[in-house]
Amino acid sequence: MRYARPASLRVALVSEHASPLADLGGPDAGGQNVYVAQLADHLARRGHDVTVYTRRDGPRLPAEVTTPGGVRVVHVPAGPAAQVPKDDLLAHMPEFGAFLARRWRSAPPDVVHAHFWMSGTAALAGARGLGVPVIQTYHALGTVKKRHQGTEDTSPAQRLAIEADIGRSCRRVLATCADEVAELAAMGVSPDRVSVVPCGVDPRHFAPVAGTARTGSGPRRLVAVGRLVRRKGFDRAIRALAEIPDAELLIAGGPPADLLFAEPEAERLLKAAEEHGVADRVTLLGAVPHDRMPALMSGADLVLSLPDYEPFGIVPIEAMACATPVVATAVGGHLDTVVDGVTGALVQAAPGGDRDLAATIRALLDDPARRARYGAAGRARVLRHYSWERVADGVARVYAAVHATPSLSGVLR
Incomplete structure (x- = not known):
């Protein structure tokens, strides 16, 4: 129209x-x-x-x-x-x-x-x-x-x-x-x-990037993006990773990588990774330049967006624009943008849902055909509604x- x-x-x-x-x-x-x-x-x-x-x-x-x-x-x-x-x-x-x-x-x-x-x-x-x-x-x-x-x-x-x-x-x-x-x-x-x-979101910038998909027998890749603040729920992703032994988690956000040592939330997340036995599979990337974000999201098997609350949440639609399926908490704007079972999966926000979160992630990682459908549907949804x-x-x-x-x-x- x-x-x-x-x-x-x-x-x-x-x-x-x-x-x-x-x-x-x-x-x-x-x-x-x-x-x-x-x-x-x-x-x-x-x-x-x-x-x-x-x-x-x-x-x-x-x-x-x-x-x-x-x-x-x-x-x-x-x-x-x-x-x-x-x-x-x-x-x-x-x-x-x-x-x-x-x-x-x-x-x-x-x-x-x-x-x-x-x-x-x-x-x-x-x-x-x-x-x-x-x-x-x-x-x-x-x-x-x-x-x-x-x-x-x-x-x-x-x-x-x-x-x-x-x-x-x-x-x-x-x-x-x-x-x-x-x-x-x-x-x-x-x-x-x-x-x-x-x-x-700009679907010309946030678009699938060729050659970034995981190949070979390496770990499946989970990506989470956002400011390094507690409410963004990165610790939930770390806890879920403990139940997904063949995956790695990349967290993008915060100060540049060489300044993460002085960031209290980065220290808290690294400590959580050690406590849950996944320190070798969690990488804090620090600030990722805007021009590199589409490749990061395109190369993920799943993008995780797990805040306790989110007024809107741009990360899910950026991931969807890159044709990457999303696992997101059922809060705020996520309820509008992420269509459960179509462009990704919605999970409960309460920490008590960590086991369901891990199960949801595992099920999607084990079903590449479903991930491909979700990714294509997400890209189409962004083009229709979120440019x-x-x-x-x-x-x-x-x-x-x-x-x-x-x-x-x-x-x-």
């Missing part, structure tokens, strides 16, 4: 901690950075005038950069010009919002799209009184994080209340999966104020709809 493209708009993307220019793999750099970068680029290709506002987190960063695709990236002076953990950034959002207000007073955008909850506070402050619609994408919800992390959650105490207020104050919430709509409803954000547009072109089309239609519908009050809170 083809849709008429909306007229060109002046679009402001607010992404306080996730710069589209950042190197991926750090503790606060991941899927949101990819989303903002790709969305901005694809909107610009459609003729929209796109500016991304992100916090200045380095003393040598210029005030403004224009990407090769024509996207302006503005480094907002809010707090120290240094790396600051995102959980500590709330105190600097008033300064961020004041900068936006000054910038937009004389040249307001047509639509503002805030990414992450703290960006929402700055975006609403910057747009106050201008009649400019603000759209919010949370990327992760504090209610879900608190439920799973409990006392280990380092988010500011005000997060849950602020997130709910943003959902009621912005013009529209743009969720990335169906599971998020239910979470928002529980927060008091009516589903009729929410649109669902998934995250995406960035599809995502940008969906987002642009939401922009056009809110821009064409005036606010009932004429002002934003």
